[in-house]
């Protein structure tokens with residue numbers, strides 16, 4: 112692996128927070144016992160992290176097997192600013208709080224290891240004359256000695272480690288940590304991970320190669336529960352029971368706010384702006400929020416102070432908003448954060464009451480660093496290693512199920528609370544999944560998975576068993592509320608499957624979202640509707656054959672910072688829709704639109720069409736199109752006709768055996784292409800319906816066939 116692949120430590124300044132961006136995907140595997148020397152690239156990292164893990168359960172009878180479950184520890188290389196090694200307690204406070212001593216000077220270290228430690232600390236673990244063996248063994252020794260006061264120099268643990276200084280050759284010496292001659296057995300159950308944060312080296316005993324990577328971290332899955340799963344005390348009990356029904360999993364739990372709390376907080380904020388300070392505490396939504404949380408606390412048999420402090424702060428905040436007569440985006444984010452802060456505190460307390468140790472975390476306190484785009488912030492790369500370090504560290508120090516607030520982050524410059532956009536807890540979950548490299552990310556909803564369309568639009572929607580990340584992302588982006596539009600990105604990057612499940616029907620199989628799936632038979636997967644879309648029809652005033660028209664149009668959007676959603680082009684015209692989430696959250700919307708049109712009118716004739724809906728057909732577009740990597744065909748219709756169109760499409764594609772007919776017939780790609788007659792299709796569509804993708808013939812072909820045969824929505828939807 113090249114040095115570039117192993118990554119470099121980048122430093123970024125975030126308003127006083129200094130972060131290192133780490134690349135851990137480059138872990139190198141070494142077989143301990145077969146290659147006894149450090150044969151990887153030079154470890155020019157700034158710190159090491161060593162962890163020795165037992166795959167099996169350490170038994171009390173085998174004490175002191177301490178190093179089988181030792182915590183990771185960190186040794187910092189001295190820097191120009193800090194010429195001395197950073198003491199461990201500084202380097203990693205939650206893990207090693209009790210040893211405010213530099214490893215070099217620690218009295219329990221053998222002189223040899225002190226020298227080695229010095230060497231390591233000064234040389235940053237670079238492979239030098241001494242080779243890697245000594246360094247690693249000394250690290251091991253430090254790990255044990257510093258982490259566990261009971262392991263003194265002459266204890267079996269320390270002796271074992273001394274034996275391990277001839278690392279690799281003397282397995283037996285190493286496992287001597289287990290008294291009673293059962294060492295060899297223990298040895299087989301060990302995994303040693305030596306990791307530096309830029310290029311990681313993993314040493315593993317060969318026999319344990321199949322041991323799950325997550326054994327090192329402890330966690331196996333993320334389980335995210337949305338507001339719909341947590342609407343009441345009863346639901347909290349259900350969710351706790353659901354989590355406990357997976358005793359083999361060690362989950363990180365991510366929670367949204369209870370029920371409709373986020374909506375109520377937003378409404379309360381808006382009312383506070385105009386109600387006047389004395390009336391702020393009488394806002395009905397505030398009473399609803401208080402009542403829900405206090406009742407839940409009461410019904411779960413918990414203590415009021417768990418949320419009463421937060422409820423008081425919330426009331427104060429609303430009074431503040433009322434006094435200022437202003438609700439900025441920044442304040443709005445702080446306001447809505449109360450929902451997740453309360454639900455996680457209640458749930459963690461309840462889990463502890465049930466005897467399952469849990470620890471509450473506010474995402475903004477554990478390293479969820481975002482842009483400062485209040486209400487729609489993006490997660491920054493630095494989040495991944497920071498969150499992993501914090502969660503793993505706390506777990507190693509004192510295992511407890513983390514209960515993390517979804518939806519929230521901390522602005523990199525402002526250091527204020529930010530939110531990730533509505534439904535953002537899904538993104539929190541996938542971010543944690545990637546950060547910890549977990550086996551699976553589960554998002555528990557109130558539906559049996561991702562469905563063939565929004566069940567609120569059409570009740571006959573059915574679950575989709577498999578999706579690719581691309582399909583799911585497209586579906587979310589084009590309006591399916593079931594997933595946050597950005598949430599697939601970390602999962603895709605981390606290659607971690609996402610399972611969408613129903614917390615009300617836990618045995619339903621749900622939807623599994625992975626990188627790829629068998630698309631050979633797939634035509635249409637799901638139909639999505641995005642309403643209240645603004646559309647611009649832009650027709651060039653120039654002659655045919657003029658070049659640069661498209662470039663000019665898009666540069667206008669770029670200059671004005673307006674995000675474009677769907678585009679259909681011909682040589683002289685462009686039809687495009689504007690991303691409502693990017694546009695409508697802004698205050699100067701009408702002025703902005705006017706400005707765009709004014710600019711565009713310098714080169715084209717522009718028609719503004721509002722109250723439109725985009726219907727997106729998510730499916731295997733590649734089956735008949737030359738456009739690669741496409742999973743979506745979009746149509747634009749009037750808002751008023753949209754639901755009807757979706758219903759007609761759904762019944763045509765999903766309810767009359769159409770897809771199974773197609774599957775059975777196994778229509779070859781070329782046949783689909785030749786049968787297409789897009790003009791007939793366009794004629795057949797409602798006049799308001801504008802197909803944005805005339806190239807994707809297969810679906811349009813089927814679409815037309817259905818319309819003709821079923822006599823579907825065409826006549827019903829045709830405007831008067």
Ligand SMILES: Nc1ncnc2c1ncn2[C@@H]1O[C@H](COP(=O)(O)OP(=O)(O)O)[C@@H](O)[C@H]1O
Nearest residue numbers: 337338339556557558561562564565591592593
């Ligand atoms: N294609 C779809 N599949 C499933 N649910 C959908 C779809 N489109 C919209 N929904 C809506 O999304 C809801 C679930 O998402 P959401 O309310 O964000 O859940 P949670 O709050 O549990 O995260 C469902 O109740 C359903 O009404």
Ligand SMILES: N[C@@H](CC(=O)OP(=O)(O)O)C(=O)O
Nearest residue numbers: 337338367373533534535536
């Ligand atoms: N509570 C936030 C974040 C969230 O993800 O919620 P849910 O998981 O209930 O969609 C919201 O309502 O937007």
